[in-house]
Amino acid sequence: MPEPRTSSIELNGFSCRVWTAGSGPTIGFLAGFGGLPRWIPFLDALARERTVIVPSLPGFPGGERGHTVLDSHLDWVLAVRQLVHKAGLDGADLVGSSAGGSLAAEFAAIWPHQVKRLALIAPWGLFDEADPATDPWAQRAPDVPGLMCADPACWEALKAPPEGQNSPEWPIEQVRASEAAARIFWPLGNTKLEKRLPLITAPTLLIWGGEDRIVPRSYADKFAHGISGKPEIRVIPGAGHLAELDKPDEVAAAILEWLR
């Protein structure tokens, strides 16, 4: 696959990286917990049929310290609105994973005419006391890869510094990604998204890793129950929370097939 084209857009005085690859109808992707410090095979798989546009969320890799000026949930939702618009994703199909999935759902709820179809991979935003999601910020460092992915090596490959890279900025950027997610979702991951789910009218696909150790499978039903857009649930066997890292081809295929 060819390298993605990199551009940037300005948001609240900070730069946000935008990757573009492939051709065909446009599809956007908002990344999950940890963000995208590097391009991933899942995006190649989407780009085989689509023009994939990947804007970085503020504070996540590629998004500088843009999270530091976002104090409320309204600030975040408006940042996503501007990001989608400036990245050229108005009215396009939109995919979001984990933390980014929650923001994609917010966007689809509040600006229903700006999303054609919506695919959410284990989105955050709800909390069920009877079946609590795992706290991603209260973990020993060696346990994190196995919580994020069914195969810990997938997370490690995402987060490993590039060959020959020993600048302190790389590890700092990875901590910042976790902080940016915390800024939105601390302490429970509950943004009261539940109240806004009925506003989502776009056709919606819910994808869940069969081995998600962060957000329980029961949350898929809660999302499906709340969303107005007749959601369909697809469970990807052998995938963990960030299913697109564990099973890039299967997740991309599920999305592309559903979009056809």
Place this chain on the structure above:
Amino acid sequence: MKLMWFHLMPYTELPDDFREQHPSVWVDIHSSLFDPLRAHHMYNDFMDELEFAAECGFDAVCVNEHHSNGYGLMPSPNLIASSLARRTTDTALCVLGNSLALYNPPTRVAEEFAMIDVISGGRLIAGFPVGSPMDTCYAYGQNPSMLRERYLEAHDLVVRAWTEPDTFAFNGRFNQQRYVNIWPRPIQKPRPPIWIPGGGSVETWRWCAQMDHVYCYLSYYGYKAGQATMDGFWEEMDRLGKDRNPYHAGFLQFVGVAETREKAFELYREPAEYFYGRCLHVDPRFAGPPGYTTEETQRRGIQSQVAQAAAASRYESKFQTLAREMDAIVDKGYVIIGSPDEVAAQLKEVAHNLNVGHLMLLLQFGNMNKDLAKYNTKLFAEQVMPQLGDVFSEWEDRWWPKPMDRADRAALPSFQPAAQPGTMAAE
């Protein structure tokens, strides 16, 4: 120099197998380990000890704030300080302190501290820590990404609440109050001295310099580990053109005094090993919420090759590598032990090496009982304190409370305990 008597109020009956059977002394320590009937005696012993320290002539008694913590039973140090205000007369009351971002609105802190200052006749030292990750982000659910900004804003609000004569509107980023006008107002003018317990971050040093607040390094790891931090602080003060007034700084040190060093080793071994073995058994899961450590501090840590990894905060790395046996505890300088002369000599050296005029002493630690705590306190007061009296006498302590004249203060009635238990119920 000032010699200050500090209490953490540790729960003293954590089981012998605590480290093996329980994941953490902090955040999720199990309630079954807490016996309120035993804690009744612990609190009362601890308050006796603080009052005893005041009687012995320590310059201040110090209390601090922790939450969900088996070694710190003071979620509200203000409650203890208010009692001490009535049971002490000339000793400064150092509340070190209230974690400002945890209070909504933060004017609650301005009010409570003003109450303590007024009740005590102007003896309050107002401490404002950011608070540990375990206390703030986990036990109290504060967002680590906004904690410091909230803290700084709350500080500005509290200072204004103390000093502005008129009702004002506070239009902050995180706090908005239409009518800020606290009653009571503190006795000390323009306000009580503010002390900042902090880690080793350069931002905190600069901010203390800018605000002219006392910087306190409250480490449990003693003077040897503290040297680099205090050196960093003073180098930063040099860079900023500040003088090296030792009273601009405070430092915490565990101390055990006895007739001889051998006796001290024997007496303080158990409480020291209890503290470092059980009380500091903290699950590293709760050590490093993202955003708690600033990027500038992370960068310095990574570049200096001192920190193990970016994700390992100072808490995480320290809890994993600390000494837990008495030989190492003493060797590493966590606890200074010895005869009064030996301790005095060491503390003089520590004060000069660290250039610290406010020495906060933990003379009760771990599961030390009241008898031993009082013995340690008394021996220190009688035989160590006189040897340290004139250290730094050439410097002015601009950060010490300025109480009312004693003659103008309220007379405290002596307290007569009921003659027999149950008298109150019988009436």
